[in-house]
Amino acid sequence: MVLTTRVDKVEQRRLELAESALRTLGDLGYARTGLREIAANSPFSHGVVHYYFHDKIELITFCVRHYKTICSRRYDDAVASATTPQGLVDDVVAIMSRTLLDDAALHRLWYDLRTQSIFEPGLREDVRDIDLLLQAMVGRIVARAVELGAGQALVDEATAYAAVDGLFEQALVAASRGDDAAQEAATLLGRRVAALLRSIVA
Template sequence: MTEAKERTRDRISRRQVDKFEQRRAQLAESALQTLAELGYARTSLREIAQNSDFSHGVLHYYFTDKVDLLTHCVRQFEEACVTRYDEIVARAHTASELQRDFATAMAATLRADAKLHRLWYDLRNQSLFEASFRPDVLEIDRRREAMIWHVVSRYADLVPAPVTVPPRVAYALLDGLFQQALLQYLSGAEEAAADLEREVPTVLARVVAG
C-alpha cells in the first residue's frame, strides 16, 4: 500500500472514530436527564430509550450496557463541572473576593444542577459495590479534588498564609458540606443553598492558617 493510501485510510478511520464518539456524546446528553431524575438503580436502557428519540437497539449499539452509558454521562457532565471555578480563581484579587464568589458559585450550581450532582453521588456510592465503576469514579474524584485545591491554594496565596490541610482533606471538607446541602435541598429545604453560601467562606478560612 502506498504512503498516500495509508494516509487516506488513517483519515477515514479517524473520522469514523470521531463520528462514533460524537454520537455517543449525543446519546449521553439525551440520557442524562432520565438518569438524573431516576438514578442508576431505577433506570434501564429500555427506559432511557422510551424517554428519548433513540431506540433501545441504538443505545445498545453505542454503549455496552447501562454501566458504560452512566459513566459516559457523568464524565460528560463532570468535564464541564471541573472548570466551573477557573474563571473565579483567575479574576480574584483579594481573599475575601474569592471567598464570596466561590461560595456564590457553589450555591448557584446547587440550585441549578441538583439532580445532576445527585447522579454523581449515586455513581460514587454504586462504585462501593460495582468494581466496574471504580476506575472512572476515582479519576473523576481526582479531578474534583484538583478543582477544589486550585481554589484553596489560590485563597491561601491571597491571604497570604499556608494551607493547614492536604488536598484530600480540603476536598473532603468542601465536598461533604456540598453533599449535605444537596440532601437538604432535595428534601425541600430552600434555605440549604443560602446556608451553603454562608458556610463555604468559613471552611475556606479554617483550612488556611491566617
C-alpha cells in the first residue's frame, strides 16, 4: 500500500508519537513524564507534539486508546483452544506470567494512568472503556471454564475481574523491585491466579 493519503500520514505520525509516549510513561511514570522527554524518545523535536495533538491530555488519551488495542485480546487463543478446565487455567496463567515480565512497562503505564484518572476527569471515560474491555476479557475466561465443566461461577464478571486484577497489580508492584523479584512475582502470580480461579468457579 504505497498510496498514503495525507490523513494516513497524519495518523501514522500520531501513532509514532503515541508509541514514544507509551515507552516514556512506562519508564518514568506520569508524574515525571514531560512532553520534551516524550519527543526525545521519538525522531522529532518537542514542538511537533502540538502540531499533531492539541493538548497533553489529548496525547495521553490517544495513548490509552492505543493501549487497549494491544491488550484486550491477549487470552482469546487460549480460551478458544482449551479443551479442559485444567488446560485453560494453565494456559491463561502462563500467558499472564509472561506478559507480566515481557510487557512490564505497558502494565506500569496502565495502572499509573488508571490511578491518575481518579484525579484527572479528562482521562476517566477512556480508562473506564478499557476497564470494561479487560473485564470482558476475564469474563470470557470464566465463562469458558464453566463451559468446560469446571463448575459454576460463584461471583459475577466484575468481581472476578477486580480480584484477578488485584493479583496482577500486586505482582507488578512486587516485580518493580528487580529482576529476581520479578521472576518470583511471576511464579507466585501464576499459582495465585490459578488458586483463585478454582475457588470462584467450582
